[in-house]
Structures are given as C-alpha cells and as structure tokens.
Amino acid sequence: MDKNYIEFEKWIFKKYNKFKKWVFKYISSKIDITKILIDHIKTLKNNKTKRRIKDLFTFFIIPLIFALVIVILFNGRLSSDASNSILLALSIFAPIMFSLLISIYSINRKRLTKQRTHKIVKEFKNNVSFILVLCLLSLFFLIIDSLNLSISFLTGLGWLYNLLYSIIIIYLLGVIGLTLLQVLKRWNELLDLMLEDIKPDEENIF
Known part of the structure; x- marks a missing residue:
C-alpha cells in the first residue's frame, strides 16, 4: 500500500513538472508559485509513515465537502x-x-542551528506562504465578482455562476482556516522550543 502510494505520488509530480515546463515556455517564470504549493504539500505528512493521505483529505477534501454541503444541500x-x-x-x-x-x-x-527548530521554522514559512497564495486567489475572485461584469454568453446562467462562485470562496476560506490552525500549532511549538533556551529570572518574578 505504501509503495503504491509513493509511486503514484511520484507519477503525479512527474506529470505536473511536464505541464509546468510547457506553461512557462510562454510566460515568465517569475510568477511561478508552484514551489510554494509543493513545499506546503510536503509538510502534510506523517513523520513516521511519510504518508500524506490523511492530511490531504483533512486539508483539501473536507473543505470541499463542507462547501458543497453548505451551497447545494442548504442552498447557501x-x-x-x-x-x-x-x-x-x-x-x-x-x-x-x-x-x-x-x-x-x-x-x-x-x-536555527537546532534541527527541530530549523524544521519547524521551514514548515511554518511554507504554510504561511501557502496561506498568502490562497488569500490572493480569494481576493482575485472577490474583486472580479465585485466588478459585476456583463458577459453575453453567460446570460441566463447567473444561477450557475453564483453556485460555482459560492463553492469556490467557501472552499478557499475553509482551506485557509484549516491551514491557519496548522500554522498556529507550529508557532506554538516554535515558541516552546525558544522558551527552553531561556532561563527564567527567579529573582524578578514579582
């Protein structure tokens, strides 16, 4: 099971890299944010088994299910x-x-020379960078919606636009929220490691 999962993951990244090379033949690589996305995904794994299935389900599939339930079942x-x-x-x-x-x-x-501290700081940086990407993506959709663009071929499909727009925004907010919890946990771990190196001044407690 683990071997099959690892091979599947390698196949996905290989296909993705080919697609990325094709895309950036025509546009500047300076706006390539794929490394941010990949680095974030690499933090979503169990340190013992090295598998990401549970984390990927938690951080990406659950928000999608939540968005679909809110929008479709409850007509949100x-x-x-x-x-x-x-x-x-x-x-x-x-x-x-x-x-x-x-x-x-x-x-x-x-x-930062301590291995544990360095690892947490690196993962913290990757998670926060990913949140910033999602914020920019959400802002893009929100700004486009606020412009109230009139597109002729979408006439009569306003309900479909509202449906997809609501699902996308709720989904992105869900992923941001869950990733923020991950960031908060790592920030707390980082502060704990920093406090271990600080000896309290018992004389100046009060």
Missing part, C-alpha cells in the same frame, strides 16, 4: 454584502500574515 449563497465583508477581512488579514512571515527571520541564528 454568498450575497454581495457577504462578499464585500470577506474582501475587507482578507485585505486586512493578508498583510498580517505577510508580517508574520517576516517576523520568523528575527529568530536568533543559533537557535
């Missing part, structure tokens, strides 16, 4: 007010995550 739709509120929230949230990404480089280099 994002109103213009809801979209504007999400747009405002992400516009504030994205710079905060960017500041958090920069803040990790203030960690003392001596602490």
